[in-house]
Amino acid sequence: MKKIFLLIALVLCGASTYAQQKRKLVWSDEFSYKGQPDPQKWDYEDGFVRNNEPQYYTTKRLENCRVENGTLVIEARKEEFPNARYKSGSTNWAEKEQFAHYTSASLITKGKADWKYGRMEVRAKVATGAGAWPAIWMLGANRGAVKWPDCGEIDIMEYLGRDPSKVYGTVHYADSLGKYQHQGESPIVGAPADGFHIYALEWYPDRFEFYYDNLKYFVFDISKAQQKEGNIFQKNFYLLLNLALGHEGSWAGPFNDNLLPLKYYVDYVRVYQ
Template sequence: MFRPSVVFVLLGLCLALFPSATAGQKKTPERPKPRKYRLVWADEFDYKGPPDPRKWGFETGFVRNKELQYYTGRPENVRVEDGMLVIEARREKFRNPEFTNRKDKNWRLNRAFARYTSASLTTRGRADWLYGRIEVRARLPRGRGAWPAIWMLGSNEENANRLADGEIDIMEHVGFEPAAIYGTVHTEAYNDSKGTQRVGRTEIENPAGEFHVYAIEWTPEKLDFLVDGRVYYSFPNERRTRAEWPFDRKFYLKINSAVGGEWAGREGIDDASFPQLFAIDYVRVYQSK
């Protein structure tokens, strides 16, 4: 979710916004679990209302990457309906309660109002895992400026160094590349500040119009990144130091939909695309039998 500083190419034009999060979509028959795994955690979103507080917490405020949205836990921005989790990025004027003054050098504090709102969910403090298969079936938001992400961070509460703990970006997408999906790892040795980040990229059909399954398979030997069961990138454990492979500790999950920022905002924002809807059918975590 913290992005590389390379230049990406516009692949196509944004299409018209779907009128609702679930219109015209039905849940597919439940897939059998992978044979070598057992299901250890899941949210099927087979209820209605706010996300299950036993499983999910929220980030709030202006959080990272100089993104334009203010994250909230309001039902306008995040809810479970029709058997799916819906994260709704909205174009609206929203007061920043942490505002100080416009000259403050902290970008989180010098904005009196946000122009957009959205939501970011996390399992931090509720659930984390070491190794296994993490998969999410989702339909992505459409529109220039959209930046949905499914990602993981190390659970080491004592270490404030994100790179030392590691980051796994299971899925990232930016609206100005309508077909592209990215999977990335960030570590002390491999990161965007050094220009050494390790990133995989693939293109799929209509990620904002159809549901796809985004997953990683994580073992002591490697991280595989998959879309619809197909591995498109692998990151091996080179068995050097933790600077290259910090992925031997538990990680927790985040799911969010950002607006603009240092990557997704490079081609501007299409205000006509709002609300931008990120629909998640299920989240499942498997571990070896």
């Protein structure tokens, strides 16, 4: 099926064709196998990671992340799971709970693959429902050596279940004064959760172009992120695929337990340069 889809993409006009004609495929995962994601290509985030989100990211656990029927499946579940970072008496949100009540997965290429410039293309079907928060995004490969937002962040796609007709593409960075800035667009595209769609970033030396299928909906001028020591968007970034859950007061909003489990499907990931 994927071979047929690729042949069709090669003969149709549009953004995907541009990638095929102008660049070479340098990295991909077609998920044409079964079981855990390829460990040569993917690693995991683990634990409670960011934004006070209620889901606990597990590692190498098929219930939350697996490849089946030629597709990557990331699944958010309602279940009790031990918190490996639990510290009795801690007030840190990521450490104070002995058990998580929700699990999910976040795949990353950090330490395995990162890129500067090119086309990052993912064909995916998003999870939907109030509080669902699937994403395709990138962080600077120097994340850890420098803090966010100095490392930069490129949100190729975020989808909020509470806003089912839109997708979000956003760039986060620190400006020349070191102040946090962000810029993005959220076009109304119909019903992304109804099927598979192509989410892509075209990364040029001077700009980012964001695509939903063949719709170019946002262009970002990279010079806006210029600092004295350089521009973070002239450095390598790694890729993340995750399914988060919102909560009361969060951007994604609260979720409904009755919707769980939620499943986020990825048909392929391709990088062209």
